[in-house]
Amino acid sequence: MERYKVIREIGDGTCGNVFRAYNIETNEIVAVKKMKRKFYHWEECISLREVKALQKLNHPNIVQLKEVTMENHELFFIFEHMDCNLYDVIRERSAPFSEEEIRKFMLQILQGLVYMHNNGYFHRDLKPENLLVTNGIVKIADFGLAREVCSSPPYTDYVSTRWYRAPEVLLQASAYTPSIDMWAIGAILAELFTLSPLFPGETETDQLYKICAVLGTPDHSLWPEGMNLPRSSSFQFFQIPPRNLWELIPNASLEALDLIKQLCSWDPRRRPTAEQALQHPFFNVRKWVPRPLQDASYSKMNEPRATPRLELDLWCFGKESDDLDLTLSLKPSSVSDV
Numbered sequence: 001m002e003r004y005k006v007i008r009e010i011g012d013g014t015c016g017n018v019f020r021a022y023n024i025e026t027n028e029i030v031a032v033k034k035m036k037r038k039f040y041h042w043e044e045c046i047s048l049r050e051v052k053a054l055q056k057l058n059h060p061n062i063v064q065l066k067e068v069t070m071e072n073h074e075l076f077f078i079f080e081h082m083d084c085n086l087y088d089v090i091r092e093r094s095a096p097f098s099e100e101e102i103r104k105f106m107l108q109i110l111q112g113l114v115y116m117h118n119n120g121y122f123h124r125d126l127k128p129e130n131l132l133v134t135n136g137i138v139k140i141a142d143f144g145l146a147r148e149v150c151s152s153p154p155y156t157d158y159v160s161t162r163w164y165r166a167p168e169v170l171l172q173a174s175a176y177t178p179s180i181d182m183w184a185i186g187a188i189l190a191e192l193f194t195l196s197p198l199f200p201g202e203t204e205t206d207q208l209y210k211i212c213a214v215l216g217t218p219d220h221s222l223w224p225e226g227m228n229l230p231r232s233s234s235f236q237f238f239q240i241p242p243r244n245l246w247e248l249i250p251n252a253s254l255e256a257l258d259l260i261k262q263l264c265s266w267d268p269r270r271r272p273t274a275e276q277a278l279q280h281p282f283f284n285v286r287k288w289v290p291r292p293l294q295d296a297s298y299s300k301m302n303e304p305r306a307t308p309r310l311e312l313d314l315w316c317f318g319k320e321s322d323d324l325d326l327t328l329s330l331k332p333s334s335v336s337d338v
């Protein structure tokens, strides 16, 4: 570690303290994460094989792990340095992000996730603090490490940040899939619109309550397996009807609301994969360019509230060139417009 000189502390996480530092040989600025607990053997605390795999992961939207070193029973991860995290970016915003800005963030996060999931890893603790930002570039951080160093087997004990925790984790399912990351992505997408968390539970029970208060109480038709999860039997589901998402996130387009709804499905099998999410019409909305409209459609559009309600299957948009024109002409990018 004598190659690195610490500049200042930049993060204090559950597992480690993060420092901005520079490599005195190359002058490169890096982030050094010093794990809080002591380590006595590599094998005791971490699967070296997995760390090596992590070092191999190379994607523009995943923070690069450059080096792992152990010194005096202390474990250090050396990462590429990023300017700030998405939590800080959200907190410092006084005005909402535009949908275009949100789309750019989400595209990058999902591209990183596709790569990660295709390589057999899933994050399990996606949250704005773990999405690092430099000049509009977003990178997923802290991936995979938490499981190795924070918990001991069985890994189902692992506790991710409550607000972004999928219901199957809250209900103590015995195994998780990458769809827990997709739930978190849905919650983060909603938060990018409103600048406040969608499910800000104060306890685990309150977390489930907050989810029910938005999605409505799940039942067998919505999530058959969920009814049999260990905690479900002892857990009194709150009987609450679903809210209209557009009331909660009024500045989101229909496409965005549809994507959030799909990502935050009670049933993990109904959530789109990262790859499928990237195919969602939310990412296909072209820049809205006003264009001269033909007489008939023009006069119709000028009638008060005469615009067709776009309660169509959003997946159909873009398939036909006419659909696309309709989308562009009507600019269905804000529910309040419809």
Ligand SMILES: Nc1ncnc2c1ncn2[C@@H]1O[C@H](COP(=O)(O)OP(=O)(O)OP(=O)(O)O)[C@@H](O)[C@H]1O
Residues within 6 Å of the ligand: 010, 011, 012, 013, 014, 015, 016, 017, 018, 031, 033, 063, 079, 080, 081, 082, 083, 084, 085, 125, 129, 130, 132, 141, 142, 146
């Ligand atoms: N590569 C980096 N560049 C700049 N800042 C970083 C970097 N990695 C981490 N940080 C900062 O340090 C904070 C904590 O880092 P990290 O999430 O890796 O620690 P942690 O102990 O795993 O935290 P937790 O488990 O509580 O999420 C991040 O939210 C971020 O602000």
